[in-house]
Amino acid sequence: MNRSDGKASVVTEEIASFTDNGILLKSGEELTADxxxxxxxLNLRVLGDIRFEVDGQAIDFPSTFSYKAMMYSDVPNIVSTFGYINASWTLRSDLTAEYACRLINHMDTAGMRQCTPRLREEDRDMQALPWIENFSSGYIQRCTHLLPRQGNRTPWVNTQNYDLDRKMIRDGKIADDVLEFSNPVT
Ligand SMILES: Cc1cc2nc3c(=O)[nH]c(=O)nc-3n(C[C@H](O)[C@H](O)[C@H](O)COP(=O)(O)OP(=O)(O)OC[C@H]3O[C@@H](n4cnc5c(N)ncnc54)[C@H](O)[C@@H]3O)c2cc1C
Incomplete structure (x- = not known):
């Protein structure tokens, strides 16, 4: 069957719900369907739907703040990649990969096995903002409540701005006042 046979049609409308016989449109029209x-x-799976734990406690990512939009407050030794929605995805993936290598090299040199972003005293009352702002795509809107939050100051921001990210990620020191290094190699 094709449309030119007159046996198919296209309806452009908002779907309100399913019914026993098909689909109910917002207009009130019902389309019957076999x-x-x-x-x-799609429904996005946050961090691959993996259940992450710290000392046996499941991590509730929406309760964390993103550190440079790649690590998470109070969650040790995890770096994840999120690119740009307004430029090449890989532009930010590259910055993230480069940072992860610098971080691992720093830990090797310092003889530390654990690095954990910790909120500073002045960050404790920081407003929790959505992981990404001004992004209306349905697949992000549907899962925003499952994503980590961002703060309103460096390094807790997801800037989506390459110039700012270069300063924060590429030029920023690895050992700052937020990353805590612990668990020395014995
Ligand atoms: C800026 C940007 C860049 C991207 N870059 C890439 C990329 O490089 N590579 C890649 O693989 N992916 C990329 N993506 C992701 C990709 O666009 C999405 O994964 C893909 O579009 C999802 O397809 P989908 O069919 O599941 O949903 P959608 O494309 O969102 O289609 C769903 C459709 O259903 C309609 N709809 C929803 N509810 C109703 C309703 N009740 N009634 C009627 N209609 C309804 C919506 O209006 C929409 O048209 C990008 C996304 C964005 C926003």
Missing amino acids: VIVTATG
């Missing part, structure tokens, strides 16, 4: 193939947007 089979429904849904394509109203």
Whole structure:
């Protein structure tokens, strides 16, 4: 069957709900259907849906602040990649990979096995903002409540700005007043 046979049609409307017989549109019209193939947007799995734990306690990522939009407050030894939504994804992936290498080299040199971003005293009352701002795509809107938060100051921001990220990530010192290094090699 194709559309030119007059046996198929296209309806452009908002879907309100499923019904016993098909789909109810916002207009009130009901479309009957034998089979429904849904394509109203994927549901993103945050950090691959992996259950991360620290000392047996599951990490609640929405309760954490992102450190340079790649590590998470009070979560040791994890770096994840999130690129740009307004430029090449890999531009930021490269900065992240480069930073991760510098971090590992620093830990090797210092003889430390653990690094953990910790909120500073002045960060404790920081407002928790969405992981990413001004991004209306459905697949992000649907999972924003599951994502880590960002703060309103360096280094807790997801700037989505290459110039600012270069300063924060590439030019920033590894040993700053936020990253805590612990668990020395004995
Ligand atoms: C800036 C940006 C860059 C990206 N870059 C890449 C990239 O380089 N590579 C890559 O692989 N992916 C990229 N993505 C992701 C990719 O666009 C999405 O993963 C993909 O579009 C998801 O497809 P989807 O069919 O699941 O959902 P969508 O493309 O979101 O389609 C869902 C459709 O369903 C409609 N809909 C939802 N609810 C209803 C309703 N109730 N009634 C009627 N219609 C409804 C929506 O209006 C929408 O048109 C990018 C996304 C963005 C925003």
